[in-house]
Amino acid sequence: MGFPKDFLWGGATAANQCEGGIFEGGRGLANVDVCPAGPDRSAVLAGHREMLAMDGSHRYPAAEAVDMYHHFREDIRLFGEMGFKTYRLSISWTRIFPEGDETEPNEEGLRFYEEIFKECRKYGIRPLVTICHFDCPIGLIRKVGGWRSREMIGHYLRLCEVLMKRYRDYVTYWLTFNEINMILHAPFLGAGLVFAEGEDEERTKYQAAHHELIASALATHMAHEINPENRVGCMFAAGSAYPFSCRPEDVWEALLTDQGNYFFVDVQARGYYPSYAVKRLRKKGIFPRMEPGDEDILKRDTVDFISFSYYNSRCIAAPGSATEEAEGNLFRSVKNPYLKFSEWGWPIDPMGLRITLNQVYDRYQKPLFVVENGLGAQDVPDENGRVEDDYRIDYLREHIRAMKAAVEEDGVELMGYTSWGCLDLVSASSGEMKKRYGFIYVDKQDDGSGTYARSKKKSFDWYRKVIASNGEML
Numbered sequence: 001m002g003f004p005k006d007f008l009w010g011g012a013t014a015a016n017q018c019e020g021g022i023f024e025g026g027r028g029l030a031n032v033d034v035c036p037a038g039p040d041r042s043a044v045l046a047g048h049r050e051m052l053a054m055d056g057s058h059r060y061p062a063a064e065a066v067d068m069y070h071h072f073r074e075d076i077r078l079f080g081e082m083g084f085k086t087y088r089l090s091i092s093w094t095r096i097f098p099e100g101d102e103t104e105p106n107e108e109g110l111r112f113y114e115e116i117f118k119e120c121r122k123y124g125i126r127p128l129v130t131i132c133h134f135d136c137p138i139g140l141i142r143k144v145g146g147w148r149s150r151e152m153i154g155h156y157l158r159l160c161e162v163l164m165k166r167y168r169d170y171v172t173y174w175l176t177f178n179e180i181n182m183i184l185h186a187p188f189l190g191a192g193l194v195f196a197e198g199e200d201e202e203r204t205k206y207q208a209a210h211h212e213l214i215a216s217a218l219a220t221h222m223a224h225e226i227n228p229e230n231r232v233g234c235m236f237a238a239g240s241a242y243p244f245s246c247r248p249e250d251v252w253e254a255l256l257t258d259q260g261n262y263f264f265v266d267v268q269a270r271g272y273y274p275s276y277a278v279k280r281l282r283k284k285g286i287f288p289r290m291e292p293g294d295e296d297i298l299k300r301d302t303v304d305f306i307s308f309s310y311y312n313s314r315c316i317a318a319p320g321s322a323t324e325e326a327e328g329n330l331f332r333s334v335k336n337p338y339l340k341f342s343e344w345g346w347p348i349d350p351m352g353l354r355i356t357l358n359q360v361y362d363r364y365q366k367p368l369f370v371v372e373n374g375l376g377a378q379d380v381p382d383e384n385g386r387v388e389d390d391y392r393i394d395y396l397r398e399h400i401r402a403m404k405a406a407v408e409e410d411g412v413e414l415m416g417y418t419s420w421g422c423l424d425l426v427s428a429s430s431g432e433m434k435k436r437y438g439f440i441y442v443d444k445q446d447d448g449s450g451t452y453a454r455s456k457k458k459s460f461d462w463y464r465k466v467i468a469s470n471g472e473m474l
């Protein structure tokens with residue numbers, strides 16, 4: 001009983017939120033670099049304000065982030081000390097192809113990740129690589145408009161081929177796109193989309209989504225050809241939608257919300273556009289343009305496993321049912337009166353993880369992987385410089401318990417768990433440093449000050465014991 005003995009415990013990061021060093025190693029500029037901290041961030045993420053270069057009047061937190069570019073050996077040693085079985089990281093696309101359309105990759109960028117993988121191997125950590133965690137080269141946004149263009153598929157596949165061949169001996173777990181459904185909520189982040197005045201944004205988003213879905217299927221095919229041992233997963237921002245009440249209109253609205261997110265996984269895991277999407281997109285006149293052969297590509301290359309991030313459930317009301325909105329992961333929902341909330345207003349719902357795991361497994365019957373989960377909180381070091389983050393331990397403990405119940409009692413097939421931001425890093429939605437998720441504190445503050453020194457929080461030792469006991473000592 002309990003978690004399977006080869007359960008992949010670990011932590012997760014994304015290149016743009018931890019590496020920094022954006023002008024080093026021949027790296028080019030990407031969308032993720034030019035998302036500023038502060039009030040303009042949300043318009044930029046939404047593609048409503050064009051920002052394709054840095055200007056003097058904003059602060060760009062990804063530029064230095066927590067400088068993992070220079071600290072990765074120390075960081076991976078700490079992951080090893082916690083006993084990580086896996087480390088989920090992403091590749092910065094522009095370290096490998098600085099403009100995005102080069103024919104030859106940048107050797108310095110490739111060497112950087114090779115060093116990371118070698119370091120992981122020292123500690124018996126298996127990398128889980130997100131090929132694209134929100135990155136889109138600015139060069140490609142300028143030239144083809146990001147994922148609105150079908151040309152992106154070729155550029156993305158060139159990246160995949162280089163990575164899968166070069167790291168064949170190091171990596172067998174791959175995720176094609178991080179939170180692919182984020183394209184609907186933060187399209188500049190999800191797909192490098194900047195909208196023109198009066199543009200039909202929904203049409204563009206679904207067209208771009210189609211290109212990503214085709215790219216994902218082709219990348220899955222390629223991965224299996226390059227190394228039959230490769231296992232490829234999709235990744236979506238999960239969190240079941242609860243109806244605000246048993247009023248049928250609320251239940252219906254919640255169902256629509258879930259379908260909106262499952263749409264992507266339906267395609268990636270089942271291999272075709274679900275009938276509800278075909279009907280609704282056609283009715284709105286925004287069904288994406290397809291090329292001959294697209295349906296076959298989707299059908300042939302479905303994913304091996306399904307991964308997702310889970311921070312919270314969502315509570316959904318039909319118009320006229322509730323008024324108070326809740327925060328949470330760039331998705332709109334209303335306040336669930338039965339839940340507590342984080343300092344950033346995100347609902348805290350461990351049981352929702354069990355519900356989500358069951359719903360996703362019921363729907364697809366493929367192995368699942370929780371690749372993000374955690375509590376963003378302001379950690380204040382005490383007079384000894386120590387962070388006593390009992391609140392984080394409580395959050396994680398309850399979520400791991402819920403996951404355990406899903407495995408032990410409900411029979412969900414679960415491959416692993418990588419908590420988000422195992423090392424403090426920059427927040428994706430707010431660009432803040434003070435919203436911390438890590439077991440490892442990084443001395444870097446929102447005003448840019450700090451030494452980048454790493455120190456262990458109380459949760460570090462707690463998580464080490466969780467892993468050592470395979471989830472028994474919680």
Ligand code: BG6
Pocket residue numbers: 014017178179237309329372376420426427428429430435
């Ligand atoms: C997910 C992303 O949406 O949530 C991460 O994949 C992100 O990149 C994480 O950091 C937590 O969100 P935030 O906004 O608190 O950083």
